[in-house]
Amino acid sequence: MKIAIHQPNYFPWIGYFIKMHLSDVFVFHDYVPISDRSYTRRCKINSPSNAKTPEKWLSVPIASPKNELIYKTQVIDLDKTLDQHFKYLTGSYHKAPFYHEVFAQLDGQLEDWKSSESIAILNIKIISYIARQLDIYRDVRQSSSYKIEEKKDQHNLQLVKQLGGTVYLSGTGAKAYQDEDVYKKSAIQLVYINSLSYLENHKKHAEFKPSFSILDALFNIGWSNVASLIKSSDVLLKN
Numbered sequence: 001m002k003i004a005i006h007q008p009n010y011f012p013w014i015g016y017f018i019k020m021h022l023s024d025v026f027v028f029h030d031y032v033p034i035s036d037r038s039y040t041r042r043c044k045i046n047s048p049s050n051a052k053t054p055e056k057w058l059s060v061p062i063a064s065p066k067n068e069l070i071y072k073t074q075v076i077d078l079d080k081t082l083d084q085h086f087k088y089l090t091g092s093y094h095k096a097p098f099y100h101e102v103f104a105q106l107d108g109q110l111e112d113w114k115s116s117e118s119i120a121i122l123n124i125k126i127i128s129y130i131a132r133q134l135d136i137y138r139d140v141r142q143s144s145s146y147k148i149e150e151k152k153d154q155h156n157l158q159l160v161k162q163l164g165g166t167v168y169l170s171g172t173g174a175k176a177y178q179d180e181d182v183y184k185k186s187a188i189q190l191v192y193i194n195s196l197s198y199l200e201n202h203k204k205h206a207e208f209k210p211s212f213s214i215l216d217a218l219f220n221i222g223w224s225n226v227a228s229l230i231k232s233s234d235v236l237l238k239n
Contacts, residue, residue: 001167002025003160003163004022004025004027004168004169005026005156005160005168007038007039007040008029008123009038009043009123009127010041010122010126011043011126012039012213013210013211013212014214015210016127017130017131017136017230018193018230018236019171019193019195020131020137021136021138022169022237024138024139026138026139027159028120028123030143031146031147032069032070034064034068035067041059041060042057042059043213044057044058045089045092046092046093046209058088060078061077062076070119072118073119074117075117075118075119075122078116086106086110089106097220097221098219105133109125130214136231143155143159152177153178153179153183157182157183161186165188166187167188167189168188168191171192172192172196191237196210198233198235204221207221208220217229
């Protein structure tokens with residue numbers, strides 16, 4: 001039983017969906033404080049061709065106090081914000097091969113997304129929709145439903161245990177601070193998923209920017225190619 005845990009990010013990168021695909025249960029970790037510069041409330045896309053910088057950040061304004069728990073973090077001006085973000089998408093990707101198809105489908109979800117009261121609800125709606133379109137939607141949970149008070153590694157370990165997990169899928173970025181002995185002592189196999197390396201070495205790499213939001217890939221190579229790219233990441237569990 002493979003468990004993956006990640007904060008519910010705003011239009012996250014492809015590696016986020018690779019982790020979801022490789023898991024049996026995916027946990028939206030919304031029972032932790034939100035960071036001001038976190039990907040939970042922003043994402044990176046390509047800039048229009050005439051822009052001075054090669055990338056653009058799309059940020060969602062929040063009304064909650066600093067370091068509020070993600071599931072409690074309220075959003076403000078969401079109607080205006082999402083409309084503006086979709087205008088930016090048009091400016092950046094209107095010449096992309098799959099712009100019209102992808103934009104129309106995302107735009108069809110806009111009114112539902114605008115009704116979200118919290119950043120967690122908004123992002124979970126967005127991620128779940130994209131995952132279903134890619135046919136990689138999994139058994140998903142929210143860590144706020146479990147109210148585990150342990151911190152850091154112990155928090156994740158307790159989540160994995162409560163879900164009956166035997167394998168914890170982690171991003172390689174966690175190697176720098178993660179206590180691997182915590183998992184060994186509990187007979188939980190810790191597996192690091194190097195999504196960025198996999199994406200950078202894939203033949204489709206030149207057509208989109210792996211570190212950007214998945215939107216960059218969707219507009220440039222389309223739903224079916226993104227789905228194939230994600231599903232072929234099974235090789236990461238064999239390395």
